[in-house]
Amino acid sequence: MQIEPIKQKCSLLMREVCTQLQAIHVDQLERKWITISLLVIGLFVGIITLDALFHGINPPSKVETIESASLHLSQEFAEDNLGVQVDANGKVVVRMVAGRYSFFPKHIDVPAETPLTFRWVSMDVLHGVHIPMTNMSTMIVPGYVAEITTVFPKPGEYPLLCNEYCGLGHNHMWSNVSVIAKENWKAPVKSSAKGVSTNE
Numbered sequence: 001m002q003i004e005p006i007k008q009k010c011s012l013l014m015r016e017v018c019t020q021l022q023a024i025h026v027d028q029l030e031r032k033w034i035t036i037s038l039l040v041i042g043l044f045v046g047i048i049t050l051d052a053l054f055h056g057i058n059p060p061s062k063v064e065t066i067e068s069a070s071l072h073l074s075q076e077f078a079e080d081n082l083g084v085q086v087d088a089n090g091k092v093v094v095r096m097v098a099g100r101y102s103f104f105p106k107h108i109d110v111p112a113e114t115p116l117t118f119r120w121v122s123m124d125v126l127h128g129v130h131i132p133m134t135n136m137s138t139m140i141v142p143g144y145v146a147e148i149t150t151v152f153p154k155p156g157e158y159p160l161l162c163n164e165y166c167g168l169g170h171n172h173m174w175s176n177v178s179v180i181a182k183e184n185w186k187a188p189v190k191s192s193a194k195g196v197s198t199n200e
């Protein structure tokens with residue numbers, strides 16, 4: 001494929017567009033408002049970019065499917081495997097299942113100032129998860145694994161809420177996260193030969 005003719009065509013087109021734009025009469029007041037609108041758009045795009053870069057607020061970027069009806073038979077989300085685990089590389093992974101009307105496990109202990117990878121699945125309908133004051137806010141779509149990495153900067157008790165209406169008991173659907181100072185947190189005891197451990 002020849003690139004030169006395409007390049008020439010593009011630059012010709014751009015030049016033509018520029019000349020046509022210059023020929024349009026734009027009133028002084030219009031010009032002012034166009035500038036203000038562009039500045040507002042720039043501000044919002046800037047906020048989104050900074051949030052994405054520094055607060056880790058991003059749309060989910062990978063698609064991982066799972067059979068929702070047989071989670072208890074799956075290796076990863078079987079009951080014994082839920083909760084907080086530390087993998088071979090020292091990464092803290094939290095696996096939780098959402099179902100009407102609870103999150104399982106009901107309570108988890110995690111360390112502060114440590115990157116935590118949360119992996120969520122739903123056993124029935126669409127749920128959402130939100131932890132106020134963190135970047136944890138995602139939908140849990142049945143059939144897919146939702147993964148979010150977050151850091152709790154300070155120790156304390158954090159509520160973990162469902163933010164997608166999932167039925168009559170939706171308002172009772174919440175769990176607790178106890179964030180413990182990094183130095184006081186103990187990695188959960190290993191429970192199987194695979195090197196997998198849980199705290200529940």
Ligand SMILES: [Cu+2]
Nearest residue numbers: 162164166170
């Ligand atoms: Cu809900």
